[in-house]
Amino acid sequence: xxxxxxxxxxxxxxxxxxxLAGRGALDLKDDVALIDGPGGTEYVLSTxxxxxxxxxxxxxxxxxxxxxxxxxxxxxxxxxxxxxxxxLLTVALTKAGDETFLKKFSAGLALDQKRFGIVLLGGDTVxxxxxxxxxxAALGKVAAGAALLRGTARVGxxxxxxxxxxxxxxxLKVLKxxxxxxAVRHRAYLVSRYRLPQPRLELGRKLVGIASAAMDISDGxxxxxxxxxxxxxxxxxxxTARLPLSLAARAALARDRTLLATIxxxxxxxxxxxxxxxxxxxRLARLRVxxxxxxxxxxxxxxxxxxxxxxxxxxGGYRHF
Amino acid sequence: xxxxxxxxxxxxxxxxxxxLAGRGALDLKDDVALIDGPGGTEYVLSTxxxxxxxxxxxxxxxxxxxxxxxxxxxxxxxxxxxxxxxxLLTVALTKAGDETFLKKFSAGLALDQKRFGIVLLGGDTVxxxxxxxxxxAALGKVAAGAALLRGTARVGxxxxxxxxxxxxxxxLKVLKxxxxxxAVRHRAYLVSRYRLPQPRLELGRKLVGIASAAMDISDGxxxxxxxxxxxxxxxxxxxTARLPLSLAARAALARDRTLLATIxxxxxxxxxxxxxxxxxxxRLARLRVxxxxxxxxxxxxxxxxxxxxxxxxxxGGYRHF
Numbered sequence: 249x250x251x252x253x254x255x256x257x258x259x260x261x262x263x264x265x266x267x268l269a270g271r272g273a274l275d276l277k278d279d280v281a282l283i284d285g286p287g288g289t290e291y292v293l294s295t296x297x298x299x300x301x302x303x304x305x306x307x308x309x310x311x312x313x314x315x316x317x318x319x320x321x322x323x324x325x326x327x328x329x330x331x332x333x334x335x336l337l338t339v340a341l342t343k344a345g346d347e348t349f350l351k352k353f354s355a356g357l358a359l360d361q362k363r364f365g366i367v368l369l370g371g372d373t374v375x376x377x378x379x380x381x382x383x384x385a386a387l388g389k390v391a392a393g394a395a396l397l398r399g400t401a402r403v404g405x406x407x408x409x410x411x412x413x414x415x416x417x418x419x420l421k422v423l424k425x426x427x428x429x430x431a432v433r434h435r436a437y438l439v440s441r442y443r444l445p446q447p448r449l450e451l452g453r454k455l456v457g458i459a460s461a462a463m464d465i466s467d468g469x470x471x472x473x474x475x476x477x478x479x480x481x482x483x484x485x486x487x488t489a490r491l492p493l494s495l496a497a498r499a500a501l502a503r504d505r506t507l508l509a510t511i512x513x514x515x516x517x518x519x520x521x522x523x524x525x526x527x528x529x530x531r532l533a534r535l536r537v538x539x540x541x542x543x544x545x546x547x548x549x550x551x552x553x554x555x556x557x558x559x560x561x562x563x564g565g566y567r568h569f
Numbered sequence: 570x571x572x573x574x575x576x577x578x579x580x581x582x583x584x585x586x587x588x589l590a591g592r593g594a595l596d597l598k599d600d601v602a603l604i605d606g607p608g609g610t611e612y613v614l615s616t617x618x619x620x621x622x623x624x625x626x627x628x629x630x631x632x633x634x635x636x637x638x639x640x641x642x643x644x645x646x647x648x649x650x651x652x653x654x655x656x657l658l659t660v661a662l663t664k665a666g667d668e669t670f671l672k673k674f675s676a677g678l679a680l681d682q683k684r685f686g687i688v689l690l691g692g693d694t695v696x697x698x699x700x701x702x703x704x705x706a707a708l709g710k711v712a713a714g715a716a717l718l719r720g721t722a723r724v725g726x727x728x729x730x731x732x733x734x735x736x737x738x739x740x741l742k743v744l745k746x747x748x749x750x751x752a753v754r755h756r757a758y759l760v761s762r763y764r765l766p767q768p769r770l771e772l773g774r775k776l777v778g779i780a781s782a783a784m785d786i787s788d789g790x791x792x793x794x795x796x797x798x799x800x801x802x803x804x805x806x807x808x809t810a811r812l813p814l815s816l817a818a819r820a821a822l823a824r825d826r827t828l829l830a831t832i833x834x835x836x837x838x839x840x841x842x843x844x845x846x847x848x849x850x851x852r853l854a855r856l857r858v859x860x861x862x863x864x865x866x867x868x869x870x871x872x873x874x875x876x877x878x879x880x881x882x883x884x885g886g887y888r889h890f
Contacts, residue, residue: 270688367591378699
């Protein structure tokens with residue numbers, strides 16, 4: 249087979265970094281690593297970086313940049329059922345003396361530290377060139393062996409998700425001026441969902457002992473469900489009519505049905521996607537989660553419309569078979 | 570007191586980040602954080618970032634960029650007496666498809682993983698704009714309560730360091746073409762010391778139970794000893810005639826005495842600076858370390874010349890009182 253000219257992110261990780269991975273790295277396939285903790289616990293480690301001009305803009309409120317950086321990592325901890333412990337922070341700013349930015353940035357961290365019960369453990373501040381790069385590594389704790397992994401879904405499991413789908417991707421469209429005719433309150437809601445994800449920490453901890461597999465939705469439902477299925481060696485069927493949508497997303501979809509592709513494929517929701525055996529349905533009824541499909545033997549992710557017919561996502565839209 | 574217009578790195582950390590620091594963060598004053606580990610151990614966490622055009626250049630060999638990034642963190646673990654466990658890596662490259670760089674970069678990591686007994690645990694790869702930013706968080710392990718800290722030096726302790734001083738700063742001068750008349754072998758040696766620090770992991774672990782305080786020399790002897798003294802509430806006297814110098818550094822100094830300022834003030838040596846009570850002198854005689862001075866009550870760092878007279882470092886040189 250001819251060597252491809254350019255590898256995508258997953259291929260580059262597989263080729264260059266997986267050979268370096270040690271015990272606890274979960275083959276770099278699970279967003280997190282696990283290391284032994286004290287007294288029958290494990291630490292869950294997550295790290296994510298954001299870049300100015302790529303993941304955030306210099307005009308974004310610094311408080312929210314800080315909160316998003318922390319929360320995307322907390323979302324990884326949440327999806328593993330872990331309780332936050334602490335974090336390391338690397339701040340590479342282009343203007344070394346940008347005290348106004350740092351004042352607001354640290355205020356955002358202070359707010360979320362209190363809200364989510366996590367503290368700063370250490371870090372590094374350096375001067376960048378070109379664009380600011382912010383990197384955060386979060387540590388959470390879980391009972392040893394209890395972390396929810398993505399490679400453990402089984403055929404016959406039911407598929408669930410928390411919250412609502414697609415709001416963040418629609419919020420990004422609002423910011424780009426692509427949804428100008430929506431109600432102001434809907435636009436504000438969608439933008440807030442894009443800017444400030446809600447890590448589902450409480451839910452994640454309740455899912456320990458219930459869920460068979462879990463991960464957070466950061467790259468979009470279709471992509472992330474694909475990752476979960478690939479890691480578990482299974483397929484999945486999603487009933488799109490059951491997908492939990494916010495009022496704002498419903499309003500957007502009512503105006504323009506092609507936005508379903510954005511909702512199914514867009515990222516940044518940071519909700520928990522998880523599977524559970526049917527025997528857990530009663531316990532799950534008490535939690536605020538939505539059943540959206542099931543795990544199947546076929547290796548693919550199949551999306552069904554309201555009539556049970558398969559639909560396929562195409563670039564920039566969707567089409568029926 | 571009037572508010573200064575721009576805060577330096579330490580002031581910015583003190584103002585914006587120390588208020589966020591939790592238990593184990595050591596008030597962000599010790600290069601590392603400590604968290605509980607399994608079975609009577611503690612994890613030592615260190616994080617450092619390097620930026621293209623600031624800490625390395627795009628023309629540097631990628632293997633050595635990787636090794637330096639890993640080793641500066643390993644040096645922090647070494648100075649705390651910790652044994653390496655694993656690391657998280659964030660790679661923000663400007664060219665997403667730069668496979669040649671990644672191939673060599675990961676080969677450098679593979680070499681040093683084997684050499685120093687550490688494995689990759691996880692990470693994130695993102696696209697940067699402007700300059701590449703590489704960030705690494707290393708975890709080491711030490712017996713609970715045994716980590717060597719920088720705030721625990723006592724008056725009367727003897728001051729020691731490992732290896733030789735100033736080679737890396739002189740190596741940087743060689744790379745800048747500022748030492749053209751030195752022998753090729755000396756220049757090559759100094760450059761190798763700049764490019765590839767040697768984390769003193771074995772020595773660090775032997776110092777547990779012997780040293781009263783320790784840190785690595787990354788910002789230069791004078792600055793780092795100042796940090797150690799400030800954290801410990803003590804002063805120090807350094808006998809510059811006893812400083813361990815390599816053959817190459819001696820050769821450079823023989824040509825140009827003003828290079829003493831580079832040797833005393835230059836960074837990137839990554840040797841261990843530590844203190845120990847006089848009662849430990851016999852045990853230390855078996856280790857490859859050099860006694861360079863002592864801890865005193867006066868709050869300052871005093872440098873003595875060969876005649877016991879104080880000398881002072883000025884910007885770009887040094888002068889006698």
